[in-house]
Amino acid sequence: MNIEKLESWFLNHKRDLNFRGQTNPYFVWISEIMLQQTQAETVEPYFEKFIHKYPTIEDLATANLDELKKIVEGIGYYRRFKLMQEAAMIIMQDYQGQFPTTYEDLIKLPGIGKYTVGAIMSIAYNKPYSALDGNVIRVLSRYLGDFGDMRKDKEKKKLDQYNQQMIEKANPRIYTEAMIELGALICRPKQPKCEICPLNAHCYAYQNDQIDNLPFLSKLKKQKEIHYTVFILEDEKNYYLRKRQESLLEGMYEWPQFESESYLASLDQLSESGIEGDILSFLGQYKHIFSHQIWVMDAYLVKKIHGESTHYIKIKKEHLEKYPMAVAHRKIKIA
Numbered sequence: 227m228n229i230e231k232l233e234s235w236f237l238n239h240k241r242d243l244n245f246r247g248q249t250n251p252y253f254v255w256i257s258e259i260m261l262q263q264t265q266a267e268t269v270e271p272y273f274e275k276f277i278h279k280y281p282t283i284e285d286l287a288t289a290n291l292d293e294l295k296k297i298v299e300g301i302g303y304y305r306r307f308k309l310m311q312e313a314a315m316i317i318m319q320d321y322q323g324q325f326p327t328t329y330e331d332l333i334k335l336p337g338i339g340k341y342t343v344g345a346i347m348s349i350a351y352n353k354p355y356s357a358l359d360g361n362v363i364r365v366l367s368r369y370l371g372d373f374g375d376m377r378k379d380k381e382k383k384k385l386d387q388y389n390q391q392m393i394e395k396a397n398p399r400i401y402t403e404a405m406i407e408l409g410a411l412i413c414r415p416k417q418p419k420c421e422i423c424p425l426n427a428h429c430y431a432y433q434n435d436q437i438d439n440l441p442f443l444s445k446l447k448k449q450k451e452i453h454y455t456v457f458i459l460e461d462e463k464n465y466y467l468r469k470r471q472e473s474l475l476e477g478m479y480e481w482p483q484f485e486s487e488s489y490l491a492s493l494d495q496l497s498e499s500g501i502e503g504d505i506l507s508f509l510g511q512y513k514h515i516f517s518h519q520i521w522v523m524d525a526y527l528v529k530k531i532h533g534e535s536t537h538y539i540k541i542k543k544e545h546l547e548k549y550p551m552a553v554a555h556r557k558i559k560i561a
């Protein structure tokens with residue numbers, strides 16, 4: 227691979243993103259965690275808010291978890307932020323608040339996998355450790371003409387080894403960012419801009435007209451569709467919310483919801499939990515797509531609430547915005 231050409235392309239064409247150019251490992255860590263499953267442009271405002279509210283590891287370690295989740299509301303995959311806080315606590319306790327500097331120490335922290343360690347080691351510390359994410363897998367499988375199934379770890383490992391060899395010959399900080407940026411801007415999933423790609427001279431996929439066949443990914447199972455009845459429980463001054471305990475969206479607040487297409491059956495379940503109410507109006511059907519399931523939600527406004535339940539918390543209406551709520555429920559229009 228012509229590393230010089232790749233690095234020079236990056237230095238001339240990189241996007242001016244607010245988390246770029248950071249060498250503070252704490253900031254690199256935050257941005258890399260946010261960039262998992264999320265586009266760079268979406269990450270920017272979240273990154274800004276996050277480092278403003280939690281400028282140090284200590285601030286993150288001692289943060290109120292609800293406030294932390296509120297800061298990242300809308301970005302998805304909230305468990306990663308709970309794990310970040312656990313890691314920050316460990317850094318405070320075992321490393322006296324100093325961000326670990328070795329691969330071995332970083333990989334032990336919760337929520338930090340091989341990719342994130344590679345990114346922190348190379349971007350923050352300029353050390354040659356491969357950081358292989360989806361973008362880099364796409365670039366390398368096309369460049370090398372590797373038709374292995376990239377859902378399989380053993381296939382990804384081969385690319386990781388190649389990436390490691392390359393970064394050892396490169397400026398690690400620039401190389402890692404250049405590969406990720408090349409995947410995001412040039413070697414895109416659809417219609418890559420091969421004519422202006424710095425790797426095109428020796429790219430297998432480009433030279434052999436195989437771009438649409440690489441990377442090869444075996445088919446995933448179809449997402450499961452789940453039907454919910456969602457109740458916006460409202461009395462004169464309050465709403466009722468539930469704090470999720472499930473691993474999906476754990477710790478986020480939601481409207482009471484029941485896995486059923488029948489609102490009558492759902493009203494029965496609500497009543498079993500100790501709350502009674504009258505349905506006032508149908509607020510519409512909403513859909514939210516997660517990576518492995520689809521929620522189809524029929525939302526109803528329920529008034530004349532009576533009864534008590536430990537399943538739900540009563541919050542003042544004007545405080546609704548303060549509670550972290552996943553987009554799936556935030557999108558339900560209640561007025």
Ligand code: SF4
Nearest residue numbers: 413420423426429432
């Ligand atoms: S030449 Fe095209 S397919 Fe090959 S690495 Fe560049 S953008 Fe990707």
